[in-house]
Each structure stands twice: as structure tokens, then as C-alpha cells.
Amino acid sequence: MGLLDRAGARLTARPEEAEILVVNTCSFIDTAKQESVDTILEMARLKTEGRASKLIVAGCLVERYRDEIRKNIPEVDAVVGTGELESILEAAGIAQAPKASSLFNILTTVAPAEMRSGQESLAGTHKAPAGHLAEPSNEPAISFRAEGDLREQQGRFTRESWDGAAHMLPTYLYDETTPRLLATGKTSAYIKIAEGCDHPCTFCVIPNLRGKFRSRRFESVVAEAQSLVARGVQEITLIGQDTTCYGEDLGLKDGLALLLDELAKIEGLRWLRFLYAYPNRITGKLLETIAKHENICKYLDVPLQHASPAVLKTMKRGAGADIFLKTLDKVRAAVPGIALRTSFIVGFPGETADDVKVLEDFVKAAKFDWLGVFSYSHEEGSAAYSLDGQVAKRTIEARRRKLMKLQQGLSKEVKQQWIGRELVILAEGESEETPLLWEGRTEFHAPEIDGKVYINDFGDLDGLEAGRFYRAEITEAHDYDVVARVIAGPL
Numbered sequence: 016m017g018l019l020d021r022a023g024a025r026l027t028a029r030p031e032e033a034e035i036l037v038v039n040t041c042s043f044i045d046t047a048k049q050e051s052v053d054t055i056l057e058m059a060r061l062k063t064e065g066r067a068s069k070l071i072v073a074g075c076l077v078e079r080y081r082d083e084i085r086k087n088i089p090e091v092d093a094v095v096g097t098g099e100l101e102s103i104l105e106a107a108g109i110a111q112a113p114k115a116s117s118l119f120n121i122l123t124t125v126a127p128a129e130m131r132s133g134q135e136s137l138a139g140t141h142k143a144p145a146g147h148l149a150e151p152s153n154e155p156a157i158s159f160r161a162e163g164d165l166r167e168q169q170g171r172f173t174r175e176s177w178d179g180a181a182h183m184l185p186t187y188l189y190d191e192t193t194p195r196l197l198a199t200g201k202t203s204a205y206i207k208i209a210e211g212c213d214h215p216c217t218f219c220v221i222p223n224l225r226g227k228f229r230s231r232r233f234e235s236v237v238a239e240a241q242s243l244v245a246r247g248v249q250e251i252t253l254i255g256q257d258t259t260c261y262g263e264d265l266g267l268k269d270g271l272a273l274l275l276d277e278l279a280k281i282e283g284l285r286w287l288r289f290l291y292a293y294p295n296r297i298t299g300k301l302l303e304t305i306a307k308h309e310n311i312c313k314y315l316d317v318p319l320q321h322a323s324p325a326v327l328k329t330m331k332r333g334a335g336a337d338i339f340l341k342t343l344d345k346v347r348a349a350v351p352g353i354a355l356r357t358s359f360i361v362g363f364p365g366e367t368a369d370d371v372k373v374l375e376d377f378v379k380a381a382k383f384d385w386l387g388v389f390s391y392s393h394e395e396g397s398a399a400y401s402l403d404g405q406v407a408k409r410t411i412e413a414r415r416r417k418l419m420k421l422q423q424g425l426s427k428e429v430k431q432q433w434i435g436r437e438l439v440i441l442a443e444g445e446s447e448e449t450p451l452l453w454e455g456r457t458e459f460h461a462p463e464i465d466g467k468v469y470i471n472d473f474g475d476l477d478g479l480e481a482g483r484f485y486r487a488e489i490t491e492a493h494d495y496d497v498v499a500r501v502i503a504g505p506l
């Protein structure tokens with residue numbers, strides 16, 4: 016969006032008004048592929064009937080079905096994979112813009128003087144030349160982890176079974192000079208700190224789609240965060256397929272902890288969090304860092320995928336319920352009051368009723384604040400695709416529903432303990448359900464993913480302002496959501 020905007024395109028969220036339609040796709044599981052294809056077909060219809068003259072398909076579906084899309088949906092004019100973002104301009108028929116930046120080119124702030132003066136970089140081969148942090152550097156030298164190189168030799172990233180997929184894996188990484196348009200309001204923003212994944216999880220094709228793990232330069236992430244905060248952003252969520260590997264390819268030990276430590280010092284940054292920790296990479300140093308800074312949210316999303324050692328072994332993730340419970344104890348001891356989120360897959364090939372029982376017992380013992388359950392999706396190109404013991408779809412659904420029901424009861428108990436607590440809340444706007452209620456989040460809720468805080472009492476205030484923080488008291492608890500009364504603010 017940033018590249019298009021800088022090149023002079025004006026963006027609209029109303030496809031019927033657009034001359035160029037761009038569908039950004041996902042393709043890691045069946046439901047995501049279906050949603051992507053449905054949207055492409057809907058936009059193809061709009062192109063035929065409406066004013067649009069171009070339809071571009073971008074993202075992960077392109078990495079997987081590049082030729083298929085072109086062959087089967089003739090309305091599509093161009094495809095743009097995840098490793099060729101800049102070609103969106105050519106696809107759109109828009110020439111690269113002159114240097115002047117537009118209103119929306121938000122990342123123009125240069126890094127602090129000490130970073131530009133040639134200070135020793137923490138970023139190894141990803142280092143930009145001194146004095147050039149504000150210059151475009153779209154093709155930095157990329158280094159990979161030894162683990163990634165080994166996995167590549169073992170065929171982890173192969174796309175051979177995917178008809179029509181390009182052979183080359185993406186190596187693209189954006190940096191702090193890449194124009195970027197915030198689509199998440201003025202208060203909250205995501206920063207991708209790394210791309211790709213080297214883990215061997217047998218159900219997962221994300222490494223085949225996204226390529227080998229590679230971290231963005233340390234200074235680039237810091238400079239982007241500083242620019243965002245200078246523009247009024249107060250909540251930053253760091254993302255990546257596995258953020259806990261951050262910096263390993265740059266030669267950093269505890270890279271994520273170092274990065275959080277640096278970012279937490281940015282004045283005006285009220286909430287900082289990261290998503291997707293790999294369970295065996297939650298180090299003492301990382302937990303110490305979360306505990307140390309008031310503005311690092313006491314929140315950890317650690318997808319565990321299962322709890323039965325037998326299933327985890329076939330998933331090539333290892334560990335099991337006992338080890339996970341020890342990890343969770345360690346996390347809770349180091350960061351008291353931390354909110355924990357996880358997700359599981361049910362119906363993995365070979366999963367038995369006993370495995371599901373192990374998982375249910377684990378969920379009861381672990382008492383997660385937030386939990387998601389995915390149905391196993393049978394993906395061509397994954398190592399699990401050739402496994403015997405496929406579980407019937409009906410059984411998978413029944414297992415998923417049962418686990419969610421179990422969590423519903425546990426979540427209700429956990430949320431009851433919130434009543435009476437005074438917390439800082441980010442007001443997000445009127446509730447979609449009724450204008451009488453507002454919706455918000457605490458530091459224990461990641462954007463868009465966890466339950467909600469409904470605000471039904473504004474205290475002494477006439478109204479609330481979206482994107483502002485307030486102090487509030489939790490007055491009621493439901494299965495996943497809580498209700499709050501504003502006490503003071505905006506803060």
C-alpha cells in the first residue's frame with residue numbers, strides 16, 4: 016500500500032470505486048485458500064461489471080499457485096509473490112514516483128544521530144552503510160541460520176509437488192525506508208521483525224511459502240518503531256513466524272530480548288508486545304526483559320499445537336504436556352500476572368482418543384487466558400501429507416468443538432477473577448453490537464485476536480475517544496469478555 020501510495024495511486028477501501036483492484040491473499044490452510052479464491056472471484060466479477068481495469072493478485076496464494084491463478088482466472092492481469100513486492104508498481108502500470116513523498120509515507124524519520132554516525136551495528140551482514148539509514152536499501156545482503164541451510168539441504172522448503180509454483184524462494188525483507196501505510200488506526204501498529212521459518216513442523220507449509228528465516232536489521236526495526244511513535248503510535252506489536260529466533264542469523268544471542276529492551280526505551284511507547292514464541296526458545300533473559308519494563312505487555316502467545324508427546328513427535332515439534340507445564344510455571348513465576356495464549360491443532364494424522372484426552376487434561380491444568388483450536392488441514396507439500404492415519408473430518412470437528420467448550424468453562428473462571436481489578440484500557444470505538452457500548456482492550460488482549468472489554472459506564476466523562484487510554488474497573492465477566500467502568504482518563 017505504501018509503495019502504491021508513494022507512486023501516486025490514491026487508495027480506497029471501496030472496490031467498486033477502484034480502477035485497480037489488488038487482492039492480498041493467504042494460503043497456509045484450506046479455509047484461508049478458500050477465502051482468498053472467493054475474494055479474487057468477487058473482484059473478477061467487479062472488474063467485468065464495474066469501472067476497474069486491472070486485477071492484481073498478491074501474497075502467499077501466488078507463491079503456491081502462480082500459474083494456476085493465471086490459467087484459471089483470466090480476469091487476473093498480474094500476480095505479485097511475497098518476494099517481489101516492488102513489482103506491484105509495474106503490475107499496476109504505475110511508474111516509480113519521483114522522490115517527493117506523499118502524505119501517507121509515514122516512515123521518513125531518520126534514525127538518531129548515534130546510529131547514523133557509524134556506531135558498531137548489531138545487525139551483522141544486514142547492516143546499512145553508515146550515514147545511509149534513510150536511503151532505500153531494498154536488497155540487503157541476506158544471511159541465513161545454519162539450521163535453515165541444513166533444512167534446505169534436507170528439502171524442507173521444496174515446492175516440487177506444487178504445480179506451477181516458482182522455484183525460487185522469496186528472500187525479501189522490508190526495511191525502515193520502505194514506504195508504509197498504516198491500516199490499523201493511529202494508535203496501534205505491527206512491525207514485522209523477521210520473515211520465513213526454519214522449523215520442521217510436519218503439518219506446516221509456511222516455510223515453503225515464505226522461505227528461510229531471516230531477521231531485519233536491529234537498527235532498521237528500532238528506526239521504524241521510533242518513526243511510528245513520533246507519528247502518534249502508542250502500541251507496537253512485533254510479529255514474525257517465530258519472533259523468538261530473532262537475530263540468530265545476525266549472530267545475536269537473545270536477540271528478541273535485546274530488541275525489546277531497546278524498543279521499550281522509546282518515550283511515548285505505551286504498549287509493546289510480540290507474537291508467536293516457539294516454546295523451547297522462551298529464555299530467562301526474555302522473561303526478565305518482559306518483567307523489567309512497564310511498557311512491555313505482560314502477554315505471551317506461544318502456539319503449542321498439541322500436548323500429547325506422540326502427536327508432537329510426529330509433528331516434529333517434540334516435548335509434551337509435562338515439559339510445557341514446567342515452561343508455563345517458569346513463565347508465570349518470572350512474570351507474575353502474565354496472560355498466556357496458545358493454539359492447538361486437532362485431527363493430526365494418527366491422533367487417537369487417548370491423545371485428545373492428554374490434550375484436554377493439559378488444557379485443564381494449564382489454564383490459559385486465551386486459546387484457539389484449529390482443525391488439521393491436509394496440505395500438499397507438507398511432510399504430514401503422506402502420513403497414514405488420517406482422521407475423519409467429522410471426528411476432527413467434534414474434537415475441536417469439545418476442546419473449545421472445555422476452554423469456555425475454564426475461561427469463564429479465569430475472567431471472574433478479573434472483577435474488581437483496575438486496569439488501563441485502550442478505547443477502540445463503539446461496539447459493533449450496539450452504540451450503547453464501547454469496546455476496548457487491556458495489555459492482556461492482543462489486537463483483534465483475544466476477547467473484548469465492553470465499556471458500559473464512562474464515569475464522569477461525556478464520551479470516550481477512540482485510540483486513547485483510560486483507567487477502568489472491571490465490573491462483570493462473561494465467558495471470554497469482560498465489562499468495565501471508566502474511572503479516569505484519557506491518560
Ligand code: SF4
Pocket residue numbers: 212213214215216219220221222256257293
Ligand atoms: S514454527 Fe510455525 S511457521 Fe514455522 S514451521 Fe512450525 S508451525 Fe510453521
